[in-house]
Amino acid sequence: MTKxxxxxxxxxxxxxxxxxxxxxxxNAMDLRQIRVDPGDxxxxxxxxxxxxTASTKSTITFxxxxxxxxxxxxxxxxxxxxxxxxxxxxxxxxxGELPTQKQYDDWAYEIRHHTFVHENIKQLMEAxxxxxxxxxxxxxxxxxxxxxYPEARDIESADARMKxxxxxxxxxxxxxxxxxxxxxxxPYVYPNNDLGYTENLLYMLDKMGQTDYAVNPxxxxxxxxxxxxxxxxEQNCGTATMRVIGSSHSDPYSSxxxxxxxxxxxxxxxxxxxxxxxxxxxxxxxxxxxxxxxxKNRERLLMGFGHRVYKNYDPRARIIKKIADEVFEITGRNPxxxxxxELERIALEDEFFVKRNLYPNVDFYSGIIYxxxxxxxxxxxxxxxxxxxxxxxxxxQELLADSTQKIARPRQIYLGEGTRDYVAMDARS
Ligand code: ACO
Numbered sequence: 001m002t003k004x005x006x007x008x009x010x011x012x013x014x015x016x017x018x019x020x021x022x023x024x025x026x027n028a029m030d031l032r033q034i035r036v037d038p039g040d041x042x043x044x045x046x047x048x049x050x051x052x053t054a055s056t057k058s059t060i061t062f063x064x065x066x067x068x069x070x071x072x073x074x075x076x077x078x079x080x081x082x083x084x085x086x087x088x089x090x091x092x093x094x095x096g097e098l099p100t101q102k103q104y105d106d107w108a109y110e111i112r113h114h115t116f117v118h119e120n121i122k123q124l125m126e127a128x129x130x131x132x133x134x135x136x137x138x139x140x141x142x143x144x145x146x147x148x149y150p151e152a153r154d155i156e157s158a159d160a161r162m163k164x165x166x167x168x169x170x171x172x173x174x175x176x177x178x179x180x181x182x183x184x185x186x187p188y189v190y191p192n193n194d195l196g197y198t199e200n201l202l203y204m205l206d207k208m209g210q211t212d213y214a215v216n217p218x219x220x221x222x223x224x225x226x227x228x229x230x231x232x233x234e235q236n237c238g239t240a241t242m243r244v245i246g247s248s249h250s251d252p253y254s255s256x257x258x259x260x261x262x263x264x265x266x267x268x269x270x271x272x273x274x275x276x277x278x279x280x281x282x283x284x285x286x287x288x289x290x291x292x293x294x295x296k297n298r299e300r301l302l303m304g305f306g307h308r309v310y311k312n313y314d315p316r317a318r319i320i321k322k323i324a325d326e327v328f329e330i331t332g333r334n335p336x337x338x339x340x341x342e343l344e345r346i347a348l349e350d351e352f353f354v355k356r357n358l359y360p361n362v363d364f365y366s367g368i369i370y371x372x373x374x375x376x377x378x379x380x381x382x383x384x385x386x387x388x389x390x391x392x393x394x395x396x397q398e399l400l401a402d403s404t405q406k407i408a409r410p411r412q413i414y415l416g417e418g419t420r421d422y423v424a425m426d427a428r429s
Pocket of ligand 1 (some may be wrong): 295304305308361362363
């Protein structure tokens with residue numbers, strides 16, 4: 001009969017240990033019993049970047065990186081992108097089930113009616129430098145929201161938690177739009193609660209003096225689909241940060257500011273900005289082979305390629321490629337697309353990329369669409385942070401409901417000096 005255990009022999013001592021296996025995983029704390037002598041601290045696992053360490057059990061998002069599968073609460077991302085909308089996916093992600101009509105209407109109403117920010121928040125944003133990066137403004141403003149809602153620190157209260165969740169999802173488009181308007185020197189536009197989520201965002205970004213301003217419904221839908229694709233992606237760098245900060249029982253605004261800061265990095269949510277800059281630098285499809293030589297010589301990375309989890313085509317990249325055509329019909333074709341297609345064509349055939357399972361990730365095409373829609377590159381990480389707010393908050397709720405979770409506190413392998421005595425300044429060489 002097979003046993004759900006792992007037998008480990010420590011060849012330093014000859015001792016054998018039997019460790020329970022649950023969900024194909026051993027509990028890292030079970031390694032601690034493996035000691036050379038009673039004074040030994042016990043064995044640990046070394047895993048920089050947490051490449052093979054599960055930090056939580058979760059029921060939100062399933063990814064099979066080898067097969068290129070992404071599901072929220074069991075629903076394939078392809079079906080959601082085709083049949084659902086961002087507000088419904090937000091409900092699904094947070095509550096675990098698709099809403100009934102009544103639940104959907106109530107939820108959509110709540111989100112629509114918390115879009116305004118306190119006037120002081122507007123003044124706070126106006127105080128940023130004229131050329132402040134919109135993502136830096138976004139991060140700081142989300143953190144500042146905690147000063148307006150002190151009850152957010154009552155993380156034990158389900159009502160208080162839900163209130164902050166609604167506020168955050170509803171207000172992030174407003175903060176994003178204000179940060180854009182600020183960086184352009186344009187007057188801020190207040191939310192229009194008659195409009196849907198992405199419609200309202202486009203309205204706040206774009207409206208000037210027109211009295212008959214109307215958002216293009218195809219562009220609003222394209223953005224809605226892009227938002228659905230970005231809602232959650234299990235334990236990535238930003239989400240892990242949300243959980244790490246949340247594990248100390250910080251309020252959700254402070255935790256989310258940290259998560260957004262993690263997302264800002266060029267190896268994470270800043271990658272679509274880096275892709276765009278890379279495409280502009282390449283300049284023409286005929287320069288692609290030369291650029292690829294540089295990548296293979298490890299002089300640089302092919303931004304928008306590779307993923308910690310996907311070792312196959314990122315399913316989100318496939319959907320985004322389709323949306324690109326719909327958007328370009330309205331905006332005109334982005335000439336950078338030809339460079340991107342050529343990079344992808346060469347990479348998918350080249351042994352360097354094939355051997356390492358490097359495929360386009362979500363960021364490879366999203367930047368080209370955002371640029372065609374008129375967004376400056378600095379807005380790209382902000383456009384990622386808006387929908388990811390839902391995922392961060394769903395993961396934060398799950399963390400707080402999980403009694404097995406502890407404050408996050410990794411171990412280290414200390415390789416520094418042993419004890420030494422303090423040396424007076426005049427005795428140092
Ligand atoms: N260009 C060239 N080579 C690459 C790339 C790339 N984009 N990505 C990985 N490699 C190479 C590595 O050099 C390494 O080669 P080696 O084994 O010969 O040393 C091999 O592929 C494996 O890569 P790792 O760095 O070990 O993979 P890891 O899981 O640590 O990194 C990451 C994943 C950070 C996404 C990486 O692929 C990368 O830097 N990509 C470019 C940035 C990017 O597009 N980030 C967006 C990710 S999606 C998101 O966050 C929303």
